[in-house]
Amino acid sequence: MKGSLEANYAEALFELCKERDSLDEVHSELLWLNEIIENNSELVKFLNAPMIEPIDKKNVLKNVFENELSKTSFDFLCVVSDKKRIKYISKIIERFNDLYNDENNILEVTAITTLPLSAALREKLIKKLESVSKKTIVLSEKIDKSIIGGIVLEYNNTQIQGSIKHRLDELRDRINSVIA
Numbered sequence: 001m002k003g004s005l006e007a008n009y010a011e012a013l014f015e016l017c018k019e020r021d022s023l024d025e026v027h028s029e030l031l032w033l034n035e036i037i038e039n040n041s042e043l044v045k046f047l048n049a050p051m052i053e054p055i056d057k058k059n060v061l062k063n064v065f066e067n068e069l070s071k072t073s074f075d076f077l078c079v080v081s082d083k084k085r086i087k088y089i090s091k092i093i094e095r096f097n098d099l100y101n102d103e104n105n106i107l108e109v110t111a112i113t114t115l116p117l118s119a120a121l122r123e124k125l126i127k128k129l130e131s132v133s134k135k136t137i138v139l140s141e142k143i144d145k146s147i148i149g150g151i152v153l154e155y156n157n158t159q160i161q162g163s164i165k166h167r168l169d170e171l172r173d174r175i176n177s178v179i180a
Helices: 005-020 023-038 041-048 054-065 071-082 086-103 119-133 164-179
Strands: 106-113 136-143 150-155 158-163
Touching: 005 023, 005 071, 005 086, 023 041, 023 071, 023 086, 041 054, 041 086, 054 071, 071 086, 086 106, 106 119, 119 136, 150 164, 158 164
Parallel strands: 106 136
Antiparallel strands: 106 150, 150 158
8 A cells, every 4th residue: 555645644644743752642533533434424525525615624624623633633634634635534544553553563453253252361362462473462352143153363454264154164165075
């Protein structure tokens, strides 16, 4: 994604935040902002609407976000809106988050199970992943009854299959290859 519009905006903001020593603050605000944007498609439609004057868009941003964000985050949001790039904001934030995680040696992992992990199992999984990856693990959980049992781990576009469904699918494929 290097060289893409999203990467260019994210990298520029990232470097600015490093210079201003506001990386943690802006990262936290951007995650919050992304959640707001993902849950309010009407706001994005409004900010993308070509018939709405830029000053009106800026006023809405001021009313909604100016007192909720740091100056750096608010100014960045305004620049993205002014440059008509608001439709890319989620991808920009995603790229910024990747840069932040790389800088802080963080690996985001999603554990997919049929039932929520117990606190003890969650802690054991985090410790094991940290020892293997040599990174700080941020673990999120998803429940998916279709995997039947076991666990699936996802991180950085990688998936580690440990589900019963996957094992049954593999067994079915082996049986089918022998029968065919």
